[in-house]
Amino acid sequence: MNEHDPFIRLSHKLAESAAANGNHPFGALLVKDGAVLLTALNTVHTSHDVTAHAELNLVRQASGMYSADFLADCCLYTSTEPCAMCTGGIVWSGIGHIVYSCPAALLGEITGSGRFVVPCRDLLKYASRPLTVTGPILPDDAAALHRRYWPTYSHTGIL
Amino acid sequence: MNEHDPFIRLSHKLAESAAANGNHPFGALLVKDGAVLLTALNTVHTSHDVTAHAELNLVRQASGMYSADFLADCCLYTSTEPCAMCTGGIVWSGIGHIVYSCPAALLGEITGSGRFVVPCRDLLKYASRPLTVTGPILPDDAAALHRRYWPTYSHTGIL
Numbered sequence: 001m002n003e004h005d006p007f008i009r010l011s012h013k014l015a016e017s018a019a020a021n022g023n024h025p026f027g028a029l030l031v032k033d034g035a036v037l038l039t040a041l042n043t044v045h046t047s048h049d050v051t052a053h054a055e056l057n058l059v060r061q062a063s064g065m066y067s068a069d070f071l072a073d074c075c076l077y078t079s080t081e082p083c084a085m086c087t088g089g090i091v092w093s094g095i096g097h098i099v100y101s102c103p104a105a106l107l108g109e110i111t112g113s114g115r116f117v118v119p120c121r122d123l124l125k126y127a128s129r130p131l132t133v134t135g136p137i138l139p140d141d142a143a144a145l146h147r148r149y150w151p152t153y154s155h156t157g158i159l
Numbered sequence: 160m161n162e163h164d165p166f167i168r169l170s171h172k173l174a175e176s177a178a179a180n181g182n183h184p185f186g187a188l189l190v191k192d193g194a195v196l197l198t199a200l201n202t203v204h205t206s207h208d209v210t211a212h213a214e215l216n217l218v219r220q221a222s223g224m225y226s227a228d229f230l231a232d233c234c235l236y237t238s239t240e241p242c243a244m245c246t247g248g249i250v251w252s253g254i255g256h257i258v259y260s261c262p263a264a265l266l267g268e269i270t271g272s273g274r275f276v277v278p279c280r281d282l283l284k285y286a287s288r289p290l291t292v293t294g295p296i297l298p299d300d301a302a303a304l305h306r307r308y309w310p311t312y313s314h315t316g317i318l
Contacts, residue, residue: 047223048222048223049219049222049223050218050222050248050251050252051210051215051218051219051222051248051251056210056244059209059210060208060210063207063208063209063210064206064207064208083247083251084243084244084246084247084250084282084285085243085244085245085246085247085248085250085251086244086247087243087244087247088242088243088244088245088246088247088275088277089209089210089244091243091244091275092209092210092242092244092275093209115286115287115288116247116250116251116285116286116287117285118247118282118285123243123277123282126243126275126276126277127274127275128274128275129274
């Protein structure tokens, strides 16, 4: 077990909560100095908003509560590697560290859609400020979660 | 004058409204068959939300009101080339066409930050669905707008 495992396991629990609420199984949390400051779920379906991914919901909360300087020392944990939209939001927020569980490419394989798989490290090459990325962490657990969920999900074409 | 000019000029007016409200000068609108369906302004400062770019505010509205199939025939006009976050949101929404005025690289030069300049066409290479991009349209007008605004703006480091 490494230092990230407990927080990644919590992101999996949040992803399960999102699915139980009728949304896609994605969860994220913000951590500083070992303490969980914020959590967020995917709410795309229930809020009728394609931008309501877990990570972007977290960034919205975080940027309303904390300065970019504060967020530079925070870590965003997410159950699945952030998409391009969410990675962009994370850059603008000032958050300094991303830790993810399921790789985006693996999610694409599992859902069978894979229509916009952007490795977040590739996108972050455009950012001029330092942003650390760690992952995948416990990807098998995250993949198992996705494999339980997606076959029963009626595809709308929107992740 | 081409077919896009009137809508791009409206995006400039919306950008000026955003600045008048105390936000960054960015505006966007959604058009279908020559009719304006929705407009949106940047509200990053007034809503204390770094994700509240004009284009993402527009996508949020649009995805709550229209299906992805309907949005495939819509065009998003924006006063400045969408950032990676907004381009990602546009992909998820299903919107079929982006028309922009000021290139992202030119905005980066004008603001002097240029800390996350991602040409939207580069990012859209990852998308498996077709999405048309047109621009820059009337970039000199948009650049003039930015040149009026940014020298008077007290930088927070957040665009």
